[in-house]
Amino acid sequence: MSISGLQVITILNKIANVIEENKSYLCELDAAIGDGDHGINMNKGFIAVREKLRDNNGNDIGEILKKTGMALVSNVGGASGPLYGTAFMKAAIDANGKANIDVEDFIKILEAALGGVVMRGKAERGEKTMIDAIAPAIDAMKEAHKSGLMPIEVLKASKDAALKGVEYTKTIIATKGRASYLGKRSIGHQDAGATSSYLILNTIYEEVKGIKEGLV
Ligand code: ADP
Ligand code: MG
Numbered sequence: 001m002s003i004s005g006l007q008v009i010t011i012l013n014k015i016a017n018v019i020e021e022n023k024s025y026l027c028e029l030d031a032a033i034g035d036g037d038h039g040i041n042m043n044k045g046f047i048a049v050r051e052k053l054r055d056n057n058g059n060d061i062g063e064i065l066k067k068t069g070m071a072l073v074s075n076v077g078g079a080s081g082p083l084y085g086t087a088f089m090k091a092a093i094d095a096n097g098k099a100n101i102d103v104e105d106f107i108k109i110l111e112a113a114l115g116g117v118v119m120r121g122k123a124e125r126g127e128k129t130m131i132d133a134i135a136p137a138i139d140a141m142k143e144a145h146k147s148g149l150m151p152i153e154v155l156k157a158s159k160d161a162a163l164k165g166v167e168y169t170k171t172i173i174a175t176k177g178r179a180s181y182l183g184k185r186s187i188g189h190q191d192a193g194a195t196s197s198y199l200i201l202n203t204i205y206e207e208v209k210g211i212k213e214g215l216v
Contacts, residue, residue: 008064015200015204020043029189033174045084065088072088103141110158130197143157162198170189171187172187
């Protein structure tokens, strides 16, 4: 199955709603080991994304992702703005000129997005950041795709692995971002950015499932 540009915009709008619904939750997580603004930052960014895509005709998924990235970079004050913004802008290069994407495209897009986060933030796995949700999600997708699972199952594998990654962040010390100032005291707390990455991947799964079932 493939997803059209207009469906990508629908998914991004839904992500904006989910971020808004989870604004306080993301701020609470960030308050425990950071400065408590992650939900506010992400919400502000995705409100701008929604606005920027309002009149988009959906013809070019690369352009949609580029606009998304630019809206995030220019409207989010915290570290997450440039990080997610770069992720979407790198993803855009891969999707350039495409009117539809399939699951293989999505794996490549997500890999490019992770490359953007790593390039920007210089973090690796195990440093208690969004990378701990995104990187295992990509691995799980590749594995699920290789073993011949249906595209929707591949997306399910990505969000399940991301959630495991979120749980994993509770067990490790933050060595990047504001939470790293706490050192060992960051153990036991869940990373806010990993959680927003999970929410994004879960929303993609839920929406694609809805599209497939004819609900969206
Ligand atoms: P700030 O830390 O500037 O207040 P946010 O609160 O919006 O920004 O975002 C914090 C999140 O950003 C963290 O929970 C973490 O997941 C992510 N993060 C911080 N630094 C990095 C980095 N170098 N690489 C990847 N992700 C990072
Ligand atoms: Mg913060």
